[in-house]
Amino acid sequence: MISLDDKVSGLMVLFLISASQLGVGVLGFQSIINKYAGHDAWISVMIAGIAVSGVIWLMYQMLKNDEKGDIVAIHEFTYGKWLGNFLTTLFAIYLLLMAIVVLRTYIEIIQVWIFPHLKVWAFLLLLIPLFYYTISDQFRTVVGVCFLGVVYPAILNLALFFSVQYADIDNILPILDHTITELLQSSSLAVLDFMGFSALLVFYPFIREAGKSQKYAHYGNLYTTLVYTAVCLISYLYYNQSELDSVIWASLGLWKIIEMPFLERFEYFGIATLFFMILPNVVLYMWAATRTVTRTFGFDHKKVALVLLGILFITSAIFTGREGVNLLNDSASRIGLVFLFIYIPVLFVINFICRKVRKNVS
Amino acid sequence: MNNSLPTNQDLGQSNSDIPSMSLSSSLNENLDVLKKTFDGCDDIVFNEVSFVDKSVCLVYIAELISNQTIFEIEKGLASSLESYTQNGPQPSFTSLVYRCFPFRRDKDSKNIRGVIKRIMAGKVALLVDDTDDALLFDTNNPSEVNVPESDTERTVRGPNKGFVETIDTNLRFIRQKIQTPSLKVNYLTLGEQSNTKVSVVFMEGIADKEIVAEVHRRLSRIDIDGVLDSHYIESMIKDSPWSPFPTLFSTERADRVCGGLLDGKVAILTDGSPSALTAPTMFVEFLHSSEDYYDSSLVASIIRWVRFLGLFVTLILPAFFVGITTFHQDLLQTPFLMRIAASREALPYPVMVEGFFMLLTYELLREAGLRMPKKLGGAIVTILGLVLIGQSAVQAGLVGSMMAIVVSVTALTSFILPNYEFHQVIRFGTIPFLLLAGVFGFMGILVALMFVLAHLISLRSFGVPYFSPVSPGRKEGWKDVFIRAPWWAMDTRAPGLGVDNIDRVGAKNRVHTPAEEKVDQDGKK
Structure with a gap:
């Protein structure tokens, strides 16, 4: 049982959801999602945001009706113990994979932009104790990091306006030049940047009056959607589509043109501030994975955290170079897409039927 | 009216x-x-x-x-x-x-x-x-002459009465400021051999009963042979014994303790020690000075931000300088970069080592100045420090002049922090930041910063989150964190202390304009 002292207020769901969604994606998603919808892809971002809101609604419907209210309990209720635990383990692996993707992508950015000769393992040795410290104790610490991870980097939003002066409106005209199918195809690519909120399935019981927190979850998602849409729109106004093809991290390019009297290269500042967004991401995934494993198998939380961080360390150190990171990103986005838009609705339906049937039986 | x-x-x-x-x-x-x-x-x-x-x-x-x-x-x-x-x-x-x-x-x-x-x-x-x-x-109350001013926490305006080393006098100071029977004083005796008188003071009806009970519980667990200062108690009842950050506020000012009591805190006074402890304590309080509450709201708010800046500069500046000169030279504008490069020309040691030794030298000077018998006078330290470090070392080409500036500024800004205990933690906190910046550049600073933040967020002081009301966010408390709202707007006490009575001032405290008066009266009719 989770004591009331460990629970956090409903408002924090806003920050948890936003913090889990905003991450490395924001640096380079513009040149990935325009594959199908071209200069209209910013509409796809909004579509993705709406779709994600739908999935959040589905999750809340499931979580509300379960007294323990997390994925472990739902799986056990729906599939029984063995199959349920198996699927929960898969979910934990998915969370771990997400953590690895985020962390590895961020390290790659550091390698390219700040420290070309950075040894991945050395940097990880610096980070892992921080992760361990944050996730091994109370959930409150994770929430606090998430809160700061949304509030502090919000000042980066202001930096976007620097590039507005070079905007060319022709770059996004004509609006709605692509078919619905193309827009939807691009949305499916954009969803990767929204994916972190699946941790909701784990931290739900840690929220005070969790049932009433749904609106905050949607607000959090709304904030993320707005940020992504703004970034996307401004990038498309600034770059034309053929330029975007040759840029990997379009947002960093936007920052690069910013010059301040005391700060020659703003993107250094940006990448550093981004750490405040990356940390909540990784920490939330790792905490959720640890919590899921602990709940399923009843191991000690701290030991599980150590083992999972060990896996995180080894895996992140193995995948090197652009190809490795790309491979990670692609596979994570495919798995995430299947998980959120196929598995969750299916689970919802089965769960719904199970509840009805058992109610009738009893 | x-x-x-x-x-x-x-x-x-x-x-x-x-x-x-x-x-x-x-x-x-x-x-x-x-x-x-x-x-x-x-x-x-x-x-x-x-x-x-x-x-x-x-x-x-x-x-x-x-x-x-x-x-x-x-x-x-x-x-x-x-x-x-x-x-x-x-x-x-x-x-x-x-x-x-x-x-x-x-x-x-x-x-x-x-x-x-x-x-x-x-x-x-x-x-x-x-x-x-x-x-x-x-009756003729005990005379109030020769009450010392608090040396460690000074203010320009407002009461300056400092605690003395007898508990009865200190209690009297509090009783004189808060004259109500709801101010409860509980006596205890601690220390097997020293039998030191300790009293727990709180406002009934404002302070959270559970926190008062928790204070008593923790005090009753203390088993020690002597209590010579309130720190003995502090270190034995604080929530996280290993944390460098103080989770009880120690102060020598009577008005500060009374302010805390009215906020629903519990004060612990120790006989023989001029510093009283108040709990629970939140991080932001270490950046507040009593004078914040005696100055006008606007001025106090600005000074508060100056302190935030001071905290940040103290922690980061040497590390930032090391990071820039070692790894991130391209961050700076060319003319500025040239100046730094020129000042660092022909210096024998890497900048991190230089910074570390400068900080160390500062600590040595400081300690020497403090421990030196009063008769020798502080002048020796001042002159030696000034001539030796400030001039000769730079002229001899041992230390860069930039580094000398950076360390001096850091030493100076560290004294902006109003609480001595906190000031010491932050001053020494500079060193790990410096070392990490020397190895990992800005990323090292960031990781260290996040470490500190994660630690602060996880801390609790008698069950109250240490970093509230910022995280967990309680916006009723922000009027006394980021700004210092005028007194008429301080309608609630600090949230999160579980106080029984959250209202602090009545709604009618602001002087109303004639137009508002009219609305008020119409509303009454």
């Missing part, structure tokens, strides 16, 4: 909670009411004297009245009782008392609330059986 006077009903345990009835003629009944009101105040004295057919009772607060006074009162009482038994019922007992007492008599009171108020104000009350009148004496 306001037609309706502000009501006091919802401001803590206000005067309305004190029984407002006439004194009865039975001494026991009166005493029962008083004892109930003063329940939990260990420093109230009921001195009952029975003399043949007359029983009387002296009531006063122990630390407000000097022993000499009590001795004289008792002597006067004895002689008046004596002459009363000799002379019979004429003249009346009360007039006899006044004749025999060597003190100015205060107006008698027939109302129990009046009696209580005057006891709190440092008067001695004499309750007599068969009389529904309480006799009150204006």
Whole structure:
């Protein structure tokens, strides 16, 4: 049982959801999602945001009706113990994979932009104790990091306006030049940047009056959607589509043109501030994975955290170079897409039927 | 001005909670009411004297009245009782008392609330059986000369009274500022050998009962042979024993303690130590000074941001400089970069080593200045420091002039932090930041910063999150964190302390403009 002292207020769901969604994606998603919808892809971002809101609604419907209210309990209720635990383990692996993707992508950015000769393992040795410290104790610490991870980097939003002066409106005209199918195809690519909120399935019981927190979850998602849409729109106004093809991290390019009297290269500042967004991401995934494993198998939380961080360390150190990171990103986005838009609705339906049937039986 | 006077009903345990009835003629009944009101105040004295057919009772607060006074009162009482038994019922007992007492008599009171108020104000009350009148004496309170100013926490405006090393005097300072029976004082004795008197002070009706109980629980667990300073207690009752950050606030200022009490905190006073502890404590309080509350809101808010800046500069500046010169040279504009490069030309040591040694030298100087016998005078340290470090080392080409500036600024800004304990933690916190920046550049600084943040967020002080009201966010508390709202706008106490009574000031405290007055009156009709 989770004591009331460990629970956090409903408002924090806003920050948890936003913090889990905003991450490395924001640096380079513009040149990935325009594959199908071209200069209209910013509409796809909004579509993705709406779709994600739908999935959040589905999750809340499931979580509300379960007294323990997390994925472990739902799986056990729906599939029984063995199959349920198996699927929960898969979910934990998915969370771990997400953590690895985020962390590895961020390290790659550091390698390219700040420290070309950075040894991945050395940097990880610096980070892992921080992760361990944050996730091994109370959930409150994770929430606090998430809160700061949304509030502090919000000042980066202001930096976007620097590039507005070079905007060319022709770059996004004509609006709605692509078919619905193309827009939807691009949305499916954009969803990767929204994916972190699946941790909701784990931290739900840690929220005070969790049932009433749904609106905050949607607000959090709304904030993320707005940020992504703004970034996307401004990038498309600034770059034309053929330029975007040759840029990997379009947002960093936007920052690069910013010059301040005391700060020659703003993107250094940006990448550093981004750490405040990356940390909540990784920490939330790792905490959720640890919590899921602990709940399923009843191991000690701290030991599980150590083992999972060990896996995180080894895996992140193995995948090197652009190809490795790309491979990670692609596979994570495919798995995430299947998980959120196929598995969750299916689970919802089965769960719904199970509840009805058992109610009738009893 | 306001037609309706502000009501006091919802401001803590206000005067309305004190029984407002006439004194009865039975001494026991009166005493029962008083004892109930003063329940939990260990420093109230009921001195009952029975003399043949007359029983009387002296009531006063122990630390407000000097022993000499009590001795004289008792002597006067004895002689008046004596002459009363000799002379019979004429003249009346009360007039006899006044004749025999060597003190100015205060107006008698027939109302129990009046009696209580005057006891709190440092008067001695004499309750007599068969009389529904309480006799009150204006005693000469212990003189207030030679009260030291607090050296460690100074302010320009406002009270400057600092605690002394006797607990009774310190309690008196508090009792004089907060004159209500809801201010409870519990005595304890700690230390097997030293038998040090310790008192727990809190406001009933404002402080959270559970926190008070928790303080008592933790104090009762202490098993030590001597308590020579409040820090002994602090280190044994703090929530995270390994954390470098203080989770109890230690202060030498009476007004600071009283402010804390009115916020619903619990104060712990130790005999023999001028520093009192208040709990629970939040991180932001270490960036507040008493003077914030005595300056105008706008000025105080700006100064608060200056302190935030000071904290940040102290922690980061040397590390930032090391990071820039070692790894991130391209961050700077060319002219500035040239200047730094020129100043670092032909210096023998890497900048991180240089910074570390400069910080170390500063610590040495500081410690020498502190421990040096007063007779030698601080001038030696000043001159040596100035000439040796400031000039010669730079001229000799051992240390870069930029580094000398950076370290001096850091040393200076560290003193912006108003609390000495906190100042020390932050000052030494600079060193790990510097080392990490020397190895990992800005990423090292960031990771260290996140480490500190994660640690601060996870800390608790007597169950209250240390980093509240920022995280967990409680926006009612922000008016006293990022700004210092004017007093009329401080309508609630700091949230999260679990206080019983969150309202601090009434809604009508602001002076209303004529237009608003009109609206108010129309609303009433």
